[in-house]
Amino acid sequence: QSALTQPASVSGSPGQSITISCTGTSSDVGGYNYVSWYQQHPGKVPKLIIYDVSNRPSGVSNRFSGSKSGNTASLTISGLQAEDEADYYCSSYTSSSTLDVVFGGGTKLTVL
Amino acid sequence: QVHLVQSGAEVKKPGASVKVSCKASGYTFTTYDVSWVRQAPGQGLEWMGWITPYNGNTNYAQRLQGRVTMTTDTSTRTTSMELRSLRSDDTAVYYCARGGTHRSGWSFDYWGQGTLVSVSS
Numbered sequence: 001q002s003a004l005t006q007p008a009s010v011s012g013s014p015g016q017s018i019t020i021s022c023t024g025t026s027s028d029v030g031g032y033n034y035v036s037w038y039q040q041h042p043g044k045v046p047k048l049i050i051y052d053v054s055n056r057p058s059g060v061s062n063r064f065s066g067s068k069s070g071n072t073a074s075l076t077i078s079g080l081q082a083e084d085e086a087d088y089y090c091s092s093y094t095s096s097s098t099l100d101v102v103f104g105g106g107t108k109l110t111v112l
Numbered sequence: 113q114v115h116l117v118q119s120g121a122e123v124k125k126p127g128a129s130v131k132v133s134c135k136a137s138g139y140t141f142t143t144y145d146v147s148w149v150r151q152a153p154g155q156g157l158e159w160m161g162w163i164t165p166y167n168g169n170t171n172y173a174q175r176l177q178g179r180v181t182m183t184t185d186t187s188t189r190t191t192s193m194e195l196r197s198l199r200s201d202d203t204a205v206y207y208c209a210r211g212g213t214h215r216s217g218w219s220f221d222y223w224g225q226g227t228l229v230s231v232s233s
Contacts, residue, residue, distance in 0.1 A: 036219040051219040089157050093218040098174035101159040101218055
């Protein structure tokens with residue numbers, strides 16, 4: 001089971017918006033609305049920021065939003081702030097027989 | 113307030129076993145499944161499996177089948193993950209996380225602080 005495909009890096013300036021893509025297949029991203037996104041600062045624990053494609057947990061800024069089209073899910077961060085600089089991982093339920101959850105390889109967000 | 117507190121770092125030799133524990137607090141322990149996710153140095157996240165505390169049901173990633181066992185003790189609200197026949201590529205930070213099954217929409221809402229397991233001769 002291959003990991004979901006994410007760009008290795010994205011960058012943006014403060015105040016701008018960026019989008020991170022997460023591409024899978026009809027067996028995972030495209031087939032179920034169980035895509036989640038996690039933010040991980042260096043040396044820190046991953047933090048859930050989006051679940052079920054587009055829902056935000058309580059306390060997560062509304063600058064973070066999620067969507068899905070076909071086999072590709074997207075995380076958009078609007079009004080970029082320096083504190084958003086981190087690694088971002090997507091995950092999805094998968095109908096694979098070898099595992100239940102598959103992660104993306106991660107995207108490093110740099111705030112210029 | 114939900115907390116997952118893991119045991120400390122471990123250094124093991126190839127072929128040995130390691131057991132990492134995860135003590136939960138702040139919620140009804142038997143209501144949520146506990147999953148394990150690992151992260152090799154500089155790498156991404158890898159799903160390892162989950163356990164249902166109220167009945168002990170488990171499901172493991174196929175690539176770890178035969179080497180991993182997850183257990184739970186409801187009296188101490190503790191979940192443990194044992195990995196056997198360690199190899200150098202098992203060196204990683206191991207996280208427990210709440211959820212990660214159909215009961216929680218396959219997302220992980222709270223994470224332990226992580227336990228570094230180093231495998232080296």
